Amino acid sequence: MSKIKLLCLPYAGGSARVFLDWKNDLHADIELIPVELPGRGKRFGEALISDFHQLVEDIYQNIKNEISGPYCFFGHSMGSLIVFEVMRKLKAEKQPMPMCCILSGKNPPHVPLRNHIHALDDEEFLAKIFGYGGTPAEMLHNQELASIFLPIIRSDFQAIELYEPPADREQMDCPFVVFYGTEDPYVSTDLVKEWSLYTTSSCEFYAYSGGHFFIQEKREQVVEQVNSVLDGIRATL
Incomplete structure (x- = not known):
C-alpha cells in the first residue's frame, strides 16, 4: 500500500523547514512534504506574494502534482487559511480532495483579525510580531537578520490581513481535524469550533495547553496526534 502524503503549510514568516x-x-507510512512559500527557503530568490489569492494560486500550482494517491493537509496559522483556500481551488478544478485536513492555530475564515499591523513602521511591527511568540529574539538585535525576515513576514501579514473570506461559506467534502492552543490570544476557544461549518464531513477538535506556537511547545503531542489521525485514515483505505 502506498504511503499517505502529508503536505504541510507553515505560519506567517515561516518556511518549509519548520516541519x-x-x-x-512520523510513522513510516507517512511521507512528509513540507510546502515552501515563495521568497524563503529553497524559493528564496523568488518574489514575495502579498496578495492572498495569488499566493493560493502559487501554492496550488506547486502542489497539484503531489496529490496523486492518498494525501492529507496540515497547516498552522496562516498555513491553515492557505490550506482551506487551496482546497476550494482543488474542488473548483475537480481535483482529488485530501483524505483529511488538519487545521491548526487559526480561527475559521469568517472570523476577522482583531488588529491589522502590516503597515506599521518596522519597530512597531516587530514588537507586535514578538507578541505572537515563535520568533527568535536575535531578530531584535541583528540588523542583517531583520532585513531578511521583516519583508517576508510583513508580506505574509499583508496577505492574511487583506484576505476576504468566501461569502457563501463553501463546504468541503473532507474530514476536518482542528488543533488549537488553550492560551492562544489570537484564537478563540469558542469560535474555533465554527470550522465545522466548512465541512460536510466530521470535524474533530484537539486542545493543547500553550499559546499560538503550541505546535513547538507541545511538539511531541502534536506529532503523536498527527500520527493517530493518519493511522485512522489509513484504516479506511
Missing part, C-alpha cells in the same frame, strides 16, 4: 524535524517521528 523537517517531524520526519523522524
